[in-house]
Amino acid sequence: MPRAIDVVKAFLTALLLVIVLFPLYWTLNYSFLPEKDTVTYPPNFYPRWPDHFTIDHYIEVVTKYPMLRAIFNSVVIIVAASIVTLMLSLPPAYVLSKLDFKLRDSIYYFIMALLAIPWVSYVIPIYRIARSLGLIDTHILLIMLYGFSGIPQFTWLAVPFLRSFPDDLIDVSRTFGLSEIKILFLIVIPIMRNAFIALFILRFVWAYSDLLYQLVFTVEQAKTAIPTVLEIPGRFVMPYGNMASGGILVVLPLLILTISAHKYLVSGITEGMRITY
Template structure:
């Protein structure tokens, strides 16, 4: 009886959490299929004739024009912004993993002075709010000619996520028996050989989980994108801003853009959820 009651309470709490998590997404999707007039109706209409016009306008763009008193923002740059986000996110993820994995391995398996201090310094970078370092970064990037460039965003995203990679991977390497690396060195492998031939294959799920989280962070990042880009390097998270103007807020178009931005992340997460779960739980289980 107690076990049954406990299960009911657990399912009830899970249902409440799911409602809070999924309701905003459902509401945005609901608005994306409405006209701008229907989106503003109070109380909201639950029964209406859905339209794909908003998605068409977002994907293929419309000219700025007055249409019976409605001003429609131009969205011709949406697909370019999607391309920019893909290039920046994938490149930043690759570079962050390439630099973070050896650093994490060194902090986990090597013995050297000030090791704990270095580890704390790496972790402390996660404590600093990004807005604190925006002004010096802005000045430096302007002098280096990195403003409004994909290279500039990649550099920012790599350093913003490098500490995450190092600390996640350090946990996975800590769980790896030292005997594996030592046996590899006995067989003639150097430190890098032991890393790439032994440590990397053993912690593959952890690498996948770290890469997935970094990729999602880069795709969803907004602050650096809005401050360090103007036109050429705009990412997809800025697409929604194009529907907020001094004359109108195009809620339906904004909702459609939000859904389109979310879809790649959802697909990517669903496809890689097995690797993500295995990676996030592997560090907590000792072999």
């Protein structure tokens, strides 16, 4: 019986991997096919290299559209915003997890309630304020939007991580005269850096993949990667090869980040599971 369960688990895992990775494989395959091969029937499920191979789509996307600048804008904006989110989320999360005061639980539940408010409800008032201040299509606006909008969510996510931190170390630090903010930044964060790097990666992925703010608040100078890819389709023609190559270029920073930092992601999430209440 245990062996049968293991087989079922392995099969379900393999099936999930196929479901998750097949769209990426399909996009990568089509990004290297000549345009005439992207509209054939039946579709080309497998690479037809080297006879049917081209990098023209990548060249056209990079030269015809400001793709590289858009990806650079995305990375710079989201990295800065993710740092802002963590720096402003960790202090309240530390207070809610390690300090005992009367309204602690009420504040925590209020933060949870904020998570139920959809981002789209903020768009119109934020747009009117940003337009009056001349901040539309600026990097600083997107940094503030993604930095501040993630505070409730990542305060809520950071609380379990900080609850797992030993209280004895905090008590010892207090006996040496360290303030709570110094304990957080000099003791807690260095020791739990893997957990906070995991939170940084999660915030980067979620913000990088968002379309709403990037589409509404950018025009040209601060335009990011995803809105730029959406400009590739023509009015009467759908260039599948260009769309596929643009999609691969957009996903590339996420792949590089998650692959290079996967050990921090796994160990950080595992560390957060060891919660002591």
